[in-house]
Amino acid sequence: MGQTLELGRRVELVSMDTHCHDISLGLYRQEVGAKLVYLVHTYHIHADAKIRVEMIQNGLVNRAGMLLTGEREHLVAFPCGHGHEKAVRRTFLEVCKSPNSEIGDSLPLVRWDKKADCELTIQLEAAGTYRITAPDDAELGPRRCQAVARGFSKLCEMRVDESDPTVVSFECGCDHDELMGSLFFRAQNVRSAMKDDALSAARGTLAAPGNQD
Ligand SMILES: [Zn+2]
Incomplete structure (x- = not known):
């Protein structure tokens, strides 16, 4: 099995996640048809790293209002299909600042x-x-x-x-x-x-x- 993961273009990076063994976490952008979708990825294969990626992805769902696209594991997108890249990058950075237990739900207006x-x-x-x-x-x-x-x-x-x-x-x-x-x-x-x-x-x-x- 080759390691040819189609990640897309990296748009944001947390190079040391202090909440998970200092792993690096990347946010990648892909185009699926007319839709822009995002992927949270780490190259680390530690079991905790896998959980962390899922937690960050859930964080984007809850805190940015994104949806799992269902087309492939771990892809998230806005219901409108637009990229809103700056906002996603910022939310990703904010979510990565929290330990898994504190990523939580959407925040009040x-x-x-x-x-x-x-x-x-x-x-x-x-x-x-x-x-x-x-x-x-x-x-x-x-x-x-x-x-x-x-x-x-x-x-x-x-x-x-x-x-x-x-x-x-x-x-x-x-x-x-x-x-x-x-x-x-x-x-x-x-x-x-x-x-x-x-x-x-x-x-x-x-x-x-x-x-x-
Ligand atoms: Zn939109």
Whole structure:
């Protein structure tokens, strides 16, 4: 039996997974027809490595709202068929930071915001379109809602509404509640997310396109 695994193009790499014997974990992208699909893979053959790959893959299902394609083991894709590559890469990195027991389920669309000193909420406005809201009495609320919307535009390649900068939408026109929940924390702290990217790029583990602030 040859080792000719069709992995596709590697789009992200965790070179040392401290939660699993320092193995390396790769995220690969493939095209299946018109659909973009992803594969989590490690070259390590340790039994724990196999479990870890499955846990990370489940993490992408739960935290990014992806589905097992069923065409081949371990392939996951968005129901809309689009790649949303930046968002997948980011979610993959976030999931890999957690031990198996803490990867868990999707995250809420309401979060406390330290800078605005209030809760921010992500509301589905129309198909694939979300509004970031704050309570009316929160003085810094509107500004923070705009900042978080800008954060999402960078992290998930979403389009900011021209007439309302607190509204962002996915180009596919489909809902992605799980992605919004998973990356909410990152959108609130987009500068630190960008700094992480720069560090990874410096380590040569990540080609970070569109890293302009
Ligand atoms: Zn989509």
